[in-house]
Amino acid sequence: MNQILHDQLLNDAAVPSASSSKLQALIALIAEGSAEREASRTLPFELIGLIRQARLGALTIPAEAGGGGASFRALFEVVIRLGAADANVAHILRNHFVFVERYARRPRxxxxxxxxxxxxDxxxxxxxxxxxxxxVVGASPLDTVLRPDGDGFRITGRKFYSTGTLFSDLVLVRVSSEDGRPASAIIPLDRAGIELVDDWDGVGQRLTGSGTTLLTDVRVEAAxxxxxxxxxxxxxxxxxxxxxxxxxxxxxGILRAxxxxxxxxxxxxxxxxxxAPAPVPTDDPILQQVIGxxxxxxxxxxxxxLSAAEAQDAAEALRLAGQPDLEATHQGAIRAAKAKVVVDDLVIRSGSQLFDVGGASAALKTHNLDRHWRNARTLSSHNPRLYKARAIGQLELNGTALPSTSFF
Structure with missing residues (x-):
């Protein structure tokens, strides 16, 4: 690990902003050895420790509260940079930043x-x-039910696809009340009865800790x-x-990589x-075309x-002005859905084209270049592109709004 960059992080106590040299140093450290880590399945505990020390997780908390003050556009610029450095580390932080937006960015x-x-902290x-x-994936009620226990609750359940939880300090558990009301329980991971199982065996995103969370009679405080x-x-x-x-x-970000x-x-x-039409590969018009x-x-x-992120900023500006607008948030969902439909195809195709410019030697396991295609294919499979394309078609043809919950 680059000691100069490491020391730079430790000597800077400020929460990084999206354009700070501290963030640049952190991303450079994350990029180091990313191919080797994935090839050997070395989980990035040390890197997440650096992220914790650097307080990157506070990037979007308002500056006046002590955070990085990043807008949605700035956040997603950072996510793209993280994805280019190491798609696993970028994905690990996804649920964290969503939690911050829902429950910590502007506390109630x-x-x-x-x-x-x-x-x-x-x-x-x-x-x-x-x-x-x-x-039904993404639907409720859930089998993990809040059972009254004195002035709090107890929960028991089995969760999977727990991306990032293996590296976390707190976990947001989706639960239902006894009468079926959906809720979130945010609890420390060192609480008795929580077991994390690293059993994710996907073809890609192998280091995200997207395994099983077992909850056995876990205490949850009412607050x-x-x-x-x-x-x-x-x-x-x-x-x-x-x-x-x-x-x-x-x-x-993977596409950038x-x-x-x-x-x-x-x-x-x-x-x-x-x-080949040219003796020097960099002068070969066929290879030049692929790179282009x-x-x-x-x-x-x-x-x-970034266009979709700007739509999120526009919707937030209305909320902060006391003028929440459903159509503004709907437009944000439309842009995000359209981006997915196109970007997923682009990155999967480009991950294959990478081998067109390298020849057979590019397929050597020592290079681990196939990780880009595998990671992109795995990320693309999380939420169905075809269903989103169909929803956009319904919107265009019949004016049917996109679903307002779950995968939109």
Whole structure:
């Protein structure tokens, strides 16, 4: 690990802003050895420790509260940079930043102010949402039910796809009340009865800790429970646009990494095929075309993501002015859905094109270049692109609004 960059992080106590040299140093450290970590399945505990020390998780908390003050556009610029450095690390932080937006960025009560302070102090928050027995993905009620226990509750349940939780300090557990009301319980991960199982065996995103969370008679204090309402948490219309767009931003970052690796491959090639139109690979018009296509795809992906992020900023500006507008949030969801439909295709195609410029030697396991395609394919599979394309078609043809919950 680069000791100069490491020391720079430790000597800077400020929460990083999106444009700070501290953040630049942190991302440079994250990029170091990312291919090797994934090849050996070395989980990034040390890097998450640096992120905790650097307090990157407070990036979007307002500056007046001691945070980084990043807008949505600035956040997603950072996510793209993180995705280019290491798609696993970028993905690990997804549920954290969504938690901050829902419950800590602008706290409503004393408990949420405590969560905000925890984030300002460096705490990372994970998620335990999905249940293997659920007949409909993303639907409620859940089998993890709040059972009254004195002045609090107890919960028992099994969650999977717990991305990032293995590296976190707190976890947001999606629960139901006994009468079926959906809610979130935010609890420390060192509480008795919580077990984290690193059993994620996907083809990509192998280091995200997206395994199983087991909850056995876990105590939950009443203040740690937030019930969904039409103006808060998961009940807020289009509140899931942010986590959806986050995945697309990581894919845009992967595209940036594909471009960097493809360019480096061509530049270091010393041989060409006997039937190539130019003896020097960097002068080969066929290879130049492939690089040009990947570069253009990376550009379009980033523009699409940042355009959708700007729509989130516009909707937030209305909320802060006391003029919440459903159509503004709907427009944000539309842009995020359209970005996913296009970006997912671009990154998967570009991940394959990477091998067109490198020849057979690019497929050597020692290079681990296939991780870009595998990671992008895995991220793209999280939320169905085809269903989003169909919803956009319904909107265009019949004026049908996008669904306001779950995967939109």
């Amino acid at each position: 009560d004393a408990q949420q102010r405590l969560w905000q302070q925890a984030v300002l 460096g705490a990372i928050v994970g998620l335990a949402n999905n249940e293997p027995a659920a007949p 740690e429970v937030v019930y969904d309402t039409p103006t808060q948490g998961y009940g807020l219309p289009y509140s899931s646009t942010l986590p959806q767009l986050y995945l697309t931003a990581v894919n845009a 594909v471009l960097a690796d493809a360019t480096a491959l061509v530049r270091r090639r010393e041989r060409s095929f006997f039937f 296509e990947i570069s253009s795809a990376a550009f379009v992906a980033e523009v699409a993501v």
